[in-house]
Amino acid sequence: MPTSVRAAVAHRGATEFQIETVLLRDPAAEEAMLRIDASAFCYSDWIALRGDTGLPALDPDPYPVVLGHAAVGTVLETGAGSRHRAGRRVIVTATPECGECFWCRSGRIDQCERLFVPAPVIGALEGGREVRAPGSSATYIEHTVMRDIQVFPVDSDLPDAWLAMVGCGIVSGMGAVVNVARVTPGSSVVVVGCGQEGLWMVQAARILGAERIIAVEPLAARRDLAARVGATDVIDPADGDPLDAVRALTAGRGADFGFDAGGSVAAVQQAFAMTRLGGVTTFTSYVARDTVVELPLFDLALRGRDLRSSQSGRLDMARDLARFLPMLESGAVDVEAMLGGLRPLDAIGETLAAARDRTEITPIVVP
Ligand SMILES: [Zn+2]
Numbered sequence: 140m141p142t143s144v145r146a147a148v149a150h151r152g153a154t155e156f157q158i159e160t161v162l163l164r165d166p167a168a169e170e171a172m173l174r175i176d177a178s179a180f181c182y183s184d185w186i187a188l189r190g191d192t193g194l195p196a197l198d199p200d201p202y203p204v205v206l207g208h209a210a211v212g213t214v215l216e217t218g219a220g221s222r223h224r225a226g227r228r229v230i231v232t233a234t235p236e237c238g239e240c241f242w243c244r245s246g247r248i249d250q251c252e253r254l255f256v257p258a259p260v261i262g263a264l265e266g267g268r269e270v271r272a273p274g275s276s277a278t279y280i281e282h283t284v285m286r287d288i289q290v291f292p293v294d295s296d297l298p299d300a301w302l303a304m305v306g307c308g309i310v311s312g313m314g315a316v317v318n319v320a321r322v323t324p325g326s327s328v329v330v331v332g333c334g335q336e337g338l339w340m341v342q343a344a345r346i347l348g349a350e351r352i353i354a355v356e357p358l359a360a361r362r363d364l365a366a367r368v369g370a371t372d373v374i375d376p377a378d379g380d381p382l383d384a385v386r387a388l389t390a391g392r393g394a395d396f397g398f399d400a401g402g403s404v405a406a407v408q409q410a411f412a413m414t415r416l417g418g419v420t421t422f423t424s425y426v427a428r429d430t431v432v433e434l435p436l437f438d439l440a441l442r443g444r445d446l447r448s449s450q451s452g453r454l455d456m457a458r459d460l461a462r463f464l465p466m467l468e469s470g471a472v473d474v475e476a477m478l479g480g481l482r483p484l485d486a487i488g489e490t491l492a493a494a495r496d497r498t499e500i501t502p503i504v505v506p
């Protein structure tokens with residue numbers, strides 16, 4: 140029996156969501172039905188709403204869709220053979236963890252072979268049109284159905300809005316620093332772009348004991364937040380060449396660790412240029428599927444420049460929940476600095492605007 144729920148539905152070519160009723164299907168084998176208690180709004184969903192991500196999950200035309208890939212919820216029902224139990228509090232992530240494929244078994248869960256699969260149907264609109272979940276995840280909705288491998292039980296008393304940020308912003312941003320770059324104590328770090336991901340990177344670099352944390356960000360409010368959460372220096376790229384500014388702060392060399400969280404080709408190139416010879420640049424920007432970035436081969440081949448890709452911070456949820464939740468619980472990270480407004484599903488337009496216009500770091504949808 141389908142369950143009638145309300146959702147923020149994205150139609151092809153639309154630039155706003157529509158609140159509509161979705162007749163949600165029952166969970167299939169190895170799936171669970173969840174009540175979504177809170178979902179972090181991700182800037183990438185604004186890109187997906189515009190329809191220009193080119194992600195395999197959005198290919199071929201999957202619209203109409205329900206977006207959202209970082210949430211906290213409660214298991215309501217389970218399909219046959221599901222590993223989950225009704226009543227459990229769970230975290231939803233963007234990246235699956237099947238545990239069985241070559242990538243999961245070789246320690247690269249971030250590349251699980253079930254990551255990019257065609258968007259599954261989760262139900263239908265009144266009138267019968269199928270509704271899909273790109274990335275196998277739909278969280279801007281009251282209840283959802285999801286495959287087991289993207290749902291992780293959590294034992295925590297932390298507020299819903301905090302846990303909603305774990306599945307994307309926290310694992311991606313903190314994971315890039317802790318799991319991918321492995322920033323060392325006393326090192327210098329530069330972060331290009333201080334949105335959700337960049338600010339979590341700044342926080343993680345501070346916790347790992349980086350001595351100098353340089354934040355490059357054009358928006359004054361975000362530079363202030365970067366300083367609040369741990370940046371020792373902030374640079375406004377409008378104040379002259381930011382590369383010169385970073386070099387001036389790092390004995391002329393550039394930072395030991397560079398991070399790109401700017402969402403553009405320019406941010407990738409800047410983060411690379413701002414990292415010293417023999418240093419490590421970690422990049423996370425995603426622009427479009429066929430985007431090409433030019434980098435100097437001399438530096439890559441002869442100057443010991445190490446480039447690292449950080450898909451969801453090379454997450455491993457069991458390990459990362461054990462690592463990151465205590466940081467949230469103890470106050471080691473400033474969570475309040477990251478939170479935007481908490482708004483009901485009906486206010487999805489305001490939530491979208493807060494992310495799109497960069498007036499909030501992490502707006503939260505509370506279905
Ligand atoms: Zn995201």
Ligand SMILES: [Zn+2]
Pocket residue numbers: 235236237238239240241242243244250251252253
């Ligand atoms: Zn796998």
